[in-house]
Amino acid sequence: SPDYYQVDDLFTEEQKLVRDAVRTYVKKEISPIIEDYAQKAEFPQHIVPQLGELGCFGPTIPQQYGGGGLDYISYGLMMQELERGDSGVRSTASVQGSLVMFPIYAFGSEEQKNRYLPKLASGEWLGCFGLTEPDHGSNPAGMVTSFKEAGDHIILNGAKMWISNAPFAQVAVVWAKDEAGEVRGVIVERGMEGFSTPATHGKWSLRASTTGELVFDNVKVPKLNILPGVKGMRGPLSCLSKARYGIAWGALGAAMDCYDTALRYSKERVQFDRAIGGFQLQQKKLAEMITEITKAQLLVWRLGSLMDAGKATPAQVSMAKRNSCEIATNIARNARQMLGGMGITGEYSVMRHMMNLESVITYEGTHDIHLLITGMDVTGLNAFK
Numbered sequence: 445s446p447d448y449y450q451v452d453d454l455f456t457e458e459q460k461l462v463r464d465a466v467r468t469y470v471k472k473e474i475s476p477i478i479e480d481y482a483q484k485a486e487f488p489q490h491i492v493p494q495l496g497e498l499g500c501f502g503p504t505i506p507q508q509y510g511g512g513g514l515d516y517i518s519y520g521l522m523m524q525e526l527e528r529g530d531s532g533v534r535s536t537a538s539v540q541g542s543l544v545m546f547p548i549y550a551f552g553s554e555e556q557k558n559r560y561l562p563k564l565a566s567g568e569w570l571g572c573f574g575l576t577e578p579d580h581g582s583n584p585a586g587m588v589t590s591f592k593e594a595g596d597h598i599i600l601n602g603a604k605m606w607i608s609n610a611p612f613a614q615v616a617v618v619w620a621k622d623e624a625g626e627v628r629g630v631i632v633e634r635g636m637e638g639f640s641t642p643a644t645h646g647k648w649s650l651r652a653s654t655t656g657e658l659v660f661d662n663v664k665v666p667k668l669n670i671l672p673g674v675k676g677m678r679g680p681l682s683c684l685s686k687a688r689y690g691i692a693w694g695a696l697g698a699a700m701d702c703y704d705t706a707l708r709y710s711k712e713r714v715q716f717d718r719a720i721g722g723f724q725l726q727q728k729k730l731a732e733m734i735t736e737i738t739k740a741q742l743l744v745w746r747l748g749s750l751m752d753a754g755k756a757t758p759a760q761v762s763m764a765k766r767n768s769c770e771i772a773t774n775i776a777r778n779a780r781q782m783l784g785g786m787g788i789t790g791e792y793s794v795m796r797h798m799m800n801l802e803s804v805i806t807y808e809g810t811h812d813i814h815l816l817i818t819g820m821d822v823t824g825l826n827a828f829k
């Protein structure tokens with residue numbers, strides 16, 4: 445794995461153990477099967493309990509609720525290693541840990557935490573996070589999914605779109621407006637009448653991760669399933685900050701795999717009687733890749749330290765998410781070209797990463813949106829509207 449500036453020295457022994465455990469798992473259980481699943485556009489459901497066992501779901505959640513009680517750098521390293529395997533596998537873990545377990549942990553009642561967190565941590569249950577709607581993507585505050593109170597229940601109506609894990613999820617954390625127009629988090633369970641999760645087909649990206657809709661047709665949900673601890677967009681946005689942090693590390697993992705693959709190939713592939721790695725044009729690509737990977741490693745490491753100190757701002761997370769996605773996308777495209785015709789096949793992971801990263805650069809805030817967040821942060825002027 446690339447480590448040009450001995451970034452390894454910045455990690456504790458425990459962090460390296462965590463990373464190596466996930467790296468070994470990915471090598472043994474994910475890499476050999478994932479290309480097939482991606483080609484078939486199938487979700488490898490059997491890995492969910494494996495990821496739970498490995499501690500990839502909610503690594504920063506306290507152990508009392510089944511989490512790992514780990515620091516943010518360990519969490520980041522786990523996401524890096526999962527995405528070295530496949531962005532879809534990392535997405536499954538990001539959603540489960542940061543978008544489902546985190547809001548229940550941070551904003552849930554004690555009963556909700558005890559009911560859901562251990563089962564989500566172990567992978568017995570899979571969760572999903574419903575924020576995006578057909579007409580409200582970058583502007584989720586405009587959401588129209590809403591509920592009315594009816595005695596000790598609420599009646600939920602509306603629809604969510606592009607929801608990772610939805611078709612297989614037992615539990616959905618759904619963001620909807622109450623009668624006062626405030627955004628609230630509601631835990632919806634599979635089997636509730638009027639709740640369905642149709643799958644989204646035809647994706648050319650994240651093919652080994654399932655995506656679907658959440659449709660609510662007068663779904664009767666107990667009031668006890670409302671997350672009591674938060675109102676307004678702070679709820680979903682604080683979850684997104686945790687997930688985006690993980691993506692900043694994750695996309696870097698995909699970039700590392702592309703770089704490693706291209707470097708190896710460049711030494712093996714001979715044209716015009718020499719290894720293609722000996723040509724300046726190919727060296728330029730490799731030199732730029734390792735430079736960008738090294739810069740990004742230092743950025744996410746520093747961000748992790750700020751997260752652990754409780755000092756990271758959402759805008760800092762946006763910068764790292766955006767940067768990692770940008771460099772990973774460029775590295776994947778260049779690596780694919782370096783592999784020539786072989787680069788378009790499933791013999792190598794590069795084209796799969798390249799296509800996956802198109803989702804990673806789009807979800808959890810598009811590339812444009814994260815740039816606007818940085819712009820707003822440094823100028824104090826809002827360019828969104």
Ligand code: FAD
Pocket residue numbers: 539573574575576580581582583605606607608609649650655803806807808809810811812813816827828829
């Ligand atoms: P739009 O918001 O319609 O954006 C279209 C274009 O307009 C983009 O280029 C955007 O950058 C640009 N744009 C928008 N507003 C502005 C502006 N103010 N200034 C300049 N440019 C602007 N959502 C969930 O809630 N849960 C999930 O689990 C989930 N998983 C996903 C999985 C996949 C595979 C994908 C593709 C998406 C997923 N999403 C999920 C949704 C994702 O977060 C949205 O797709 C994303 O936020 C963008 O929204 P949109 O697709 O509606 O694009």
